[in-house]
Amino acid sequence: MDDMPDNLFLMNGLFEDRFEVIQASSGREALTIVMSRNPPDMVLLDIMMPDMDGYEVLRRIRQHTPTATIPVIFLTALASQQDATLGLNLGAADYLTKPIDPELVVRRVEGHMKQAAHARKIEALAEKLARRLPPDVWQRLFHGAEIEEIRFEEKRQTTLYAEPVSPSLLTPMDHDAFVAEVEWLATRHSGVVDRFFDGAAVVFFDDPADCCRMALELHRAAGELRLRMGMGTGICDIGIFRNDHMEACTLIGTETRYAARMAAKAASGSVAISPETYEAVADEVHAELRSCMVMEEFDEDDELALICVTPPPVRSEQMMSSFAGLGMMAG
Numbered sequence: 001m002d003d004m005p006d007n008l009f010l011m012n013g014l015f016e017d018r019f020e021v022i023q024a025s026s027g028r029e030a031l032t033i034v035m036s037r038n039p040p041d042m043v044l045l046d047i048m049m050p051d052m053d054g055y056e057v058l059r060r061i062r063q064h065t066p067t068a069t070i071p072v073i074f075l076t077a078l079a080s081q082q083d084a085t086l087g088l089n090l091g092a093a094d095y096l097t098k099p100i101d102p103e104l105v106v107r108r109v110e111g112h113m114k115q116a117a118h119a120r121k122i123e124a125l126a127e128k129l130a131r132r133l134p135p136d137v138w139q140r141l142f143h144g145a146e147i148e149e150i151r152f153e154e155k156r157q158t159t160l161y162a163e164p165v166s167p168s169l170l171t172p173m174d175h176d177a178f179v180a181e182v183e184w185l186a187t188r189h190s191g192v193v194d195r196f197f198d199g200a201a202v203v204f205f206d207d208p209a210d211c212c213r214m215a216l217e218l219h220r221a222a223g224e225l226r227l228r229m230g231m232g233t234g235i236c237d238i239g240i241f242r243n244d245h246m247e248a249c250t251l252i253g254t255e256t257r258y259a260a261r262m263a264a265k266a267a268s269g270s271v272a273i274s275p276e277t278y279e280a281v282a283d284e285v286h287a288e289l290r291s292c293m294v295m296e297e298f299d300e301d302d303e304l305a306l307i308c309v310t311p312p313p314v315r316s317e318q319m320m321s322s323f324a325g326l327g328m329m330a331g
Helices: 005-015 027-034 054-063 081-089 102-129 135-142 145-149 172-188 208-222 255-265 275-281
Strands: 043-045 072-076 094-097 151-164 191-193 201-205 227-243 246-252 271-273 293-299 304-310
Touching: 005 102, 027 043, 027 054, 043 054, 054 072, 054 081, 072 081, 072 102, 081 094, 094 102, 102 135, 102 227, 102 246, 135 145, 135 227, 145 227, 151 208, 151 255, 172 191, 172 201, 172 208, 191 208, 201 208, 201 255, 208 227, 208 271, 208 275, 227 255, 227 275, 255 271, 255 304, 271 275, 275 304
Parallel strands: 043 072, 072 094, 227 271
Antiparallel strands: 151 201, 151 227, 191 201, 227 246, 271 304, 293 304
């Protein structure tokens, strides 16, 4: 935000190849952007403005809960220590003076963006694990020294989401067999089980073909216990942390929800696969898919395209009440 067109032009030139840049020429315009349903990840803010100075803009940003943690960097001609102290005390992440050093500004902005992204991931991880870790373990992880050991990896992964069609009808034995079979097949197909997800099995893979093969094997193993599954590929954030003195990991972000949305559209006994994922695996798993019914579908309500793969039904004499991998025959 700056009321000088030349300064806006300079900032846009510095960052347009790195980030999406939104410009504002007044304090009120800046607040409208920041308070919108899609707020920015960072604000670069001048102080001397005609309608509302930068200090007041920052006060209002900090008073508004949804925007209170957005990093704000002052870029201003006010170079006194008193002005800088006031800005930092109001909650600015940094205070840079004009004339600016372009390399310094870029370096500071990128550094603060990385810190802010890490903080958002920590917050998302804490929210997810709050329902899945004992309170004392959660407290120690996020409010003790262990928080420094949390790290994140950003990787392209294929996610498998599998759930029973009628989970309320699952006996405890069937549930335990389902979990055990998922663990065994994930190990066999080089997948990683997300053990911090309730109500369904979530497994993620480096290789989408491994994911597809596991889904088809899981269908065959399930027998009369009907499953529906979804598969999607995308960039995933993987949170890695210590749990019970061992390294654990879980997915955060939207990829699991994407696979879950596809599973919800799948018919009983089918695997709903994103078109991108299907295109990536079709040639490699051609033999496995040859006996399956493959249908291309589009859900207009959710604007969701998918490839629905339905393996042939398991013959009645081969059906299991739980899973073939555990040898539990129907009684």
